[in-house]
Amino acid sequence: MADSQRCGRYSYEDYELTAQWLLSRTEHRPKVAIVCGSGLGDLATQLCDANVFHYRDIPNFLETTVPGHAGRLLFGLLSGEVCVCMQGRVHAYEGHSMEQITYPVRVFKLMGIETLILTNAAGGLNPDYKAGDIMLVRDHINLPGLMGLNPLVGPNDERLGVRFPCLSDTYDPALRRACSRVAAQLGVTELVHEGVLCMQTGPCYETVAESRLLRAFGADAVGMSTLPEAVCAYHCGLRVLALTLITNMAVCNYRSEERTNHAEVLHTSSMRAVALQTLVSAVVGQLGQFHRGGGGGGAAAAID
Ligand SMILES: O=P(O)(O)O[C@H]1O[C@H](CO)[C@@H](O)[C@H]1O
Numbered sequence: 304m305a306d307s308q309r310c311g312r313y314s315y316e317d318y319e320l321t322a323q324w325l326l327s328r329t330e331h332r333p334k335v336a337i338v339c340g341s342g343l344g345d346l347a348t349q350l351c352d353a354n355v356f357h358y359r360d361i362p363n364f365l366e367t368t369v370p371g372h373a374g375r376l377l378f379g380l381l382s383g384e385v386c387v388c389m390q391g392r393v394h395a396y397e398g399h400s401m402e403q404i405t406y407p408v409r410v411f412k413l414m415g416i417e418t419l420i421l422t423n424a425a426g427g428l429n430p431d432y433k434a435g436d437i438m439l440v441r442d443h444i445n446l447p448g449l450m451g452l453n454p455l456v457g458p459n460d461e462r463l464g465v466r467f468p469c470l471s472d473t474y475d476p477a478l479r480r481a482c483s484r485v486a487a488q489l490g491v492t493e494l495v496h497e498g499v500l501c502m503q504t505g506p507c508y509e510t511v512a513e514s515r516l517l518r519a520f521g522a523d524a525v526g527m528s529t530l531p532e533a534v535c536a537y538h539c540g541l542r543v544l545a546l547t548l549i550t551n552m553a554v555c556n557y558r559s560e561e562r563t564n565h566a567e568v569l570h571t572s573s574m575r576a577v578a579l580q581t582l583v584s585a586v587v588g589q590l591g592q593f594h595r596g597g598g599g600g601g602a603a604a605a606i607d
């Protein structure tokens with residue numbers, strides 16, 4: 304394919320090749336994809352009748368290098384719904400471009416996925432939050448994106464989406480409402496907030512001044528992932544639900560002796576993994592009837 308027809312580093316045919324590679328090795332035909340953030344990968348082990356692939360074996364997938372990201376792709380049943388689940392992700396700070404870290408999202412699109420559920424760990428900036436809370440992402444501040452590190456930079460292939468997507472509705476409001484209702488049914492409403500997730504590239508956690516700045520910008524939590532995946536997913540027409548686990552509070556005070564570290568992030572993830580898994584599984588259980596061909600009329604119409 305001529306360079307001008309490539310989406311950038313990858314062509315449409317690359318995404319198609321990976322999608323076909325996977326579909327020819329599993330009989331599962333998922334409509335839901337789930338990405339597990341730091342320490343949240345146990346969700347993938349809940350899949351029944353699973354087919355497992357290591358990222359290192361999948362064409363064009365990158366290997367994970369960060370503790371808490373196993374680097375396996377699983378196909379199977381969760382709450383009766385066929386899902387594909389990324390047990391860990393790769394991040395830009397591991398040395399990859401935004402286009403590389405979002406590669407799986409477009410593969411999912413070409414596999415027939417309709418809903419993408421993203422999870423991640425992040426530091427809380429909103430003083431009403433505490434470590435262990437869950438934030439449904441309502442909106443985002445994509446700092447790398449604003450600085451030119453947007454996964455959609457490069458020639459646009461119209462088969463994947465429009466040149467200038469408007470991101471006002473990136474995070475599907477109906478899915479968010481469904482998730483809040485499920486949280487109420489599970490009796491965990493007090494743990495769950497809606498808010499704005501900010502991404503900075505990492506791998507450094509924020510300085511005190513940076514945390515204060517991001518709070519002043521309107522961010523409720525800050526992480527190092529998720530937004531590029533959400534942008535790519537929305538661009539290619541996937542419905543997006545993103546759940547952030549507040550694993551720590553960002554340090555906003557010079558008198559604080561708290562020092563954010565990845566061990567603490569993984570510790571909080573392990574403490575809250577079951578709650579998050581229960582929430583995600585219950586939401587997934589409500590998705591089937593809303594997918595195309597499932598008798599529903601789209602999430603917005605049917606979930607409300
Ligand atoms: O976003 P996930 O992958 O969940 O992990 C978050 O936690 C790690 C830092 O502790 C970073 O990888 C950050 O992005």
Ligand SMILES: Nc1nc2[nH]cnc2c(=O)[nH]1
Nearest residue numbers: 424425426525526527568
């Ligand atoms: N940027 C950032 N990412 C995180 N991931 C988990 N905790 C944090 C945090 O405090 N800041």
